Amino acid sequence: MTNAPARGFTTAEFAARTAKAQAAMGTSGLAGLLLMTEAEVRYFTGFHTLFWQSPTRPWFVFLPASGKPIAIIPEIGADLMRRTWLDDIRTWAAPAPQDDGISLLTDLLLPFAAAGAAIGLMKGHETHLRMPLGDFERLSGNLNGLRWEDATDIVRGLRMVKSEAEIAKLWHICAIGSATFGAVPDFAKVGTPLDDVFRAFRGEALAQGADDVPYLVGGADQGGYSDVISPPSSRPLKSGDILMLDTGATWDGYFCDFDRNWALGSADDTSRQVYEVLWEATEAGIAAAKPGATCRDLFHAMQSVIARFDDTGGDVGRLGHGLGMQLTEWPSHAAWDDTIIAENMVLTIEPSLSYDRGQIMVHEENIVVRPTGAELLTTRAAPELPVI
Amino acid sequence: MTNAPARGFTTAEFAARTAKAQAAMGTSGLAGLLLMTEAEVRYFTGFHTLFWQSPTRPWFVFLPASGKPIAIIPEIGADLMRRTWLDDIRTWAAPAPQDDGISLLTDLLLPFAAAGAAIGLMKGHETHLRMPLGDFERLSGNLNGLRWEDATDIVRGLRMVKSEAEIAKLWHICAIGSATFGAVPDFAKVGTPLDDVFRAFRGEALAQGADDVPYLVGGADQGGYSDVISPPSSRPLKSGDILMLDTGATWDGYFCDFDRNWALGSADDTSRQVYEVLWEATEAGIAAAKPGATCRDLFHAMQSVIARFDDTGGDVGRLGHGLGMQLTEWPSHAAWDDTIIAENMVLTIEPSLSYDRGQIMVHEENIVVRPTGAELLTTRAAPELPVI
Numbered sequence: 047m048t049n050a051p052a053r054g055f056t057t058a059e060f061a062a063r064t065a066k067a068q069a070a071m072g073t074s075g076l077a078g079l080l081l082m083t084e085a086e087v088r089y090f091t092g093f094h095t096l097f098w099q100s101p102t103r104p105w106f107v108f109l110p111a112s113g114k115p116i117a118i119i120p121e122i123g124a125d126l127m128r129r130t131w132l133d134d135i136r137t138w139a140a141p142a143p144q145d146d147g148i149s150l151l152t153d154l155l156l157p158f159a160a161a162g163a164a165i166g167l168m169k170g171h172e173t174h175l176r177m178p179l180g181d182f183e184r185l186s187g188n189l190n191g192l193r194w195e196d197a198t199d200i201v202r203g204l205r206m207v208k209s210e211a212e213i214a215k216l217w218h219i220c221a222i223g224s225a226t227f228g229a230v231p232d233f234a235k236v237g238t239p240l241d242d243v244f245r246a247f248r249g250e251a252l253a254q255g256a257d258d259v260p261y262l263v264g265g266a267d268q269g270g271y272s273d274v275i276s277p278p279s280s281r282p283l284k285s286g287d288i289l290m291l292d293t294g295a296t297w298d299g300y301f302c303d304f305d306r307n308w309a310l311g312s313a314d315d316t317s318r319q320v321y322e323v324l325w326e327a328t329e330a331g332i333a334a335a336k337p338g339a340t341c342r343d344l345f346h347a348m349q350s351v352i353a354r355f356d357d358t359g360g361d362v363g364r365l366g367h368g369l370g371m372q373l374t375e376w377p378s379h380a381a382w383d384d385t386i387i388a389e390n391m392v393l394t395i396e397p398s399l400s401y402d403r404g405q406i407m408v409h410e411e412n413i414v415v416r417p418t419g420a421e422l423l424t425t426r427a428a429p430e431l432p433v434i
Numbered sequence: 435m436t437n438a439p440a441r442g443f444t445t446a447e448f449a450a451r452t453a454k455a456q457a458a459m460g461t462s463g464l465a466g467l468l469l470m471t472e473a474e475v476r477y478f479t480g481f482h483t484l485f486w487q488s489p490t491r492p493w494f495v496f497l498p499a500s501g502k503p504i505a506i507i508p509e510i511g512a513d514l515m516r517r518t519w520l521d522d523i524r525t526w527a528a529p530a531p532q533d534d535g536i537s538l539l540t541d542l543l544l545p546f547a548a549a550g551a552a553i554g555l556m557k558g559h560e561t562h563l564r565m566p567l568g569d570f571e572r573l574s575g576n577l578n579g580l581r582w583e584d585a586t587d588i589v590r591g592l593r594m595v596k597s598e599a600e601i602a603k604l605w606h607i608c609a610i611g612s613a614t615f616g617a618v619p620d621f622a623k624v625g626t627p628l629d630d631v632f633r634a635f636r637g638e639a640l641a642q643g644a645d646d647v648p649y650l651v652g653g654a655d656q657g658g659y660s661d662v663i664s665p666p667s668s669r670p671l672k673s674g675d676i677l678m679l680d681t682g683a684t685w686d687g688y689f690c691d692f693d694r695n696w697a698l699g700s701a702d703d704t705s706r707q708v709y710e711v712l713w714e715a716t717e718a719g720i721a722a723a724k725p726g727a728t729c730r731d732l733f734h735a736m737q738s739v740i741a742r743f744d745d746t747g748g749d750v751g752r753l754g755h756g757l758g759m760q761l762t763e764w765p766s767h768a769a770w771d772d773t774i775i776a777e778n779m780v781l782t783i784e785p786s787l788s789y790d791r792g793q794i795m796v797h798e799e800n801i802v803v804r805p806t807g808a809e810l811l812t813t814r815a816a817p818e819l820p821v822i
Contacts (some may be wrong), residue, residue, distance in 0.1 A: 053668075097663040099649045099682060100762040102560050102755070122751065125661035140751050141766055143559040155632065169568035171531040172490050180557035180584055182567075196568055245640050252633050257665070259649065261487045273513035275485035277645070294487060313453075315508070363528045366488070374488040378529055405514070 051214035077163035079109040127157035128379030165198025219297035220423035259296030270405030294373040321431040327397035328353035335420040341383040366396035435705035436645030439602035465551035467497040520745030547580035607685035609810035673699030682761040715739035715785035723808040730773040754784035776799025
């Protein structure tokens with residue numbers, strides 16, 4: 047894949063993200079924001095490492111009301127953090143179960159506790175506490191007077207709307223994903239074990255320029271697959287199988303997340319029909335993704351097409367979501383999500399339906415929302431079920 | 435890589451794990467154990483999916499005092515969970531921010547709250563709360579009378595000692611890793627950009643039979659690298675570089691975690707000397723890894739060799755750790771860890787030292803502890819710094 051954008055971001059971009067967060071913190075009366083999850087630490091600092099795979103060490107970034115973020119991190123990350131735009135980097139020799147950053151955090155936050163200030167923390171939907179709960183309780187016990195407040199909405203609001211530099215990375219990895227899916231008929235044949243298909247897919251994505259393929263799921267079975275989150279079996283593909291592959295590949299820390307479906311040998315009538323309904327539902331979702339619409343509108347636009355085939359309703363919970371630094375991000379295309387779609391949101395359009403004897407089919411495309419509507423980041427799936 | 439062991443585990447293995455946990459729960463006076471992290475859910479159920487990449491949905495498993503575990507999970511995982519040994523699978527249409535499993539958990543736990551029972555939860559070192567903190571607070575508020583107690587030690591004690599079936603998987607992925615490192619001189623040449631080396635390494639590991647390469651870090655620079663957790667730059671390798679690659683590749687959900695070092699073109703004297711000290715320190719660590727020794731003993735065995743070169747002490751926090759379902763697991767080879775090494779623990783032996791102008795070098799091997807001492811899972815690194 048040629049024409050890769052530049053890696054990383056300018057200092058101006060990190061400064062702008064920080065300033066926006068600080069403006070929202072001011073409005074919410076927060077004197078600071080304590081962050082500890084990979085995407086959030088990276089979003090405000092540029093600190094990018096696979097070392098988060100290790101659960102051993104916690105990592106913290108504190109956004110004060112003004113000025114640059116402050117890193118409170120294990121010493122093993124100091125060299126990498128010093129290459130970011132941050133100046134204030136406080137480290138300890140982690141792991142240290144008796145004091146894994148708690149003294150450093152206490153020193154930093156005690157003045158806020160003394161002032162009875164409110165400090166933001168992400169406690170809401172799609173967030174986790176990425177530090178031991180016991181340590182969080184201990185830290186809170188050190189900080190009498192400090193009020194933890196949920197700041198999920200502040201970070202959510204920022205991260206949902208992408209910058210042009212982020213969109214360029216997303217465009218690039220989606221193009222890599224599209225090229226990889228384009229090559230699937232070359233290596234997924236009748237007789238090929240499904241785990242070999244997965245292995246070949248990963249290799250192809252790397253060859254096309256992906257940094258990594260952290261997410262690859264799928265299924266294949268006669269007349270349709272029945273689950274969409276499994277690792278592959280070693281069952282060889284058979285004529286009459288419907289094959290689905292769904293990938294989250296990455297480039298410079300940004301994900302694509304989309305899938306494709308194929309019939310092996312020949313396609314049965316039901317599968318063809320389900321495919322066409324979902325293709326139309328995707329069209330409806332793409333058409334509805336305009337600034338000012340809500341996620342609920344997108345959901346209903348897709349669901350009304352799906353209902354032509356099946357009105358029992360799906361149970362996967364939603365028909366798409368946000369996309370960026372994580373495989374799935376806020377918002378959700380669901381009846382309960384009234385988030386207003388805004389320019390430069392990057393979204394998946396992901397209708398699915400259950401049919402027959404417990405099969406499911408999923409379609410998925412990735413889009414960026416522009417002033418007049420959706421722009422596809424992915425090469426649109428064929429309107430009819432492709433046969434390999 | 436031929437002779438792959440069987441995928442998955444027997445029901446007997448899950449039943450044995452559960453029985454051991456229940457025995458420890460009985461001793462600790464716990465009426466149940468609530469688990470929500472990927473490794474723990476998989477350990478007790480066999481539920482294995484990359485879908486954990488998505489932060490959107492929480493997943494819960496409850497171990498009662500006796501009987502099989504109970505799954506409380508998003509409907510999207512029901513099909514896959516039904517293929518495990520579990521019978522009681524309770525689902526909801528996640529995501530549902532207003533009630534993401536909280537009602538189901540409340541129904542399950544209310545009788546325990548009414549009885550004033552203690553329920554275990556992992557709150558200790560190397561654990562996270564993988565659900566929104568706000569939801570945990572809400573759940574706790576529903577359960578007046580229930581006492582949450584830290585059950586980290588119970589799970590830690592079980593997971594640190596591997597079964598023969600687990601060791602077979604670890605042996606297999608370490609062999610794949612060794613074969614992959616063996617091929618590095620074929621694709622890491624003077625002039626090759628470091629990110630191309632990473633891409634080729636991933637492709638080679640897949641070709642050797644790895645399912646995935648979730649972790650790959652490294653560095654290369656003149657006379658030594660200075661950090662060990664970075665993603666690769668596109669800088670071409672130069673003569674005089676010291677190159678290090680460190681990988682966590684997986685097979686059937688089990689990790690290898692080891693590294694290798696090379697000099698490009700020729701090796702400078704300091705790098706050669708540092709390499710030899712670390713090779714000797716690794717030997718000392720391997721020799722010390724006997725049942726009955728402590729992790730502190732292992733640490734000192736390695737550190738006393740390292741001190742011949744440098745007595746300032748490292749700051750990476752430890753010189754190795756447990757290995758299995760995660761890239762890093764308990765215990766830690768550190769002065770503060772008095773865990774007693776036991777038969778069938780799988781460990782990394784990972785001495786490192788800092789030298790000269792801020793460079794660092796790391797060596798790493800993977801072992802399984804047997805009655806008479808360590809057995810290597812990895813093909814031992816060469817005793818002298820290899821030159822490509």
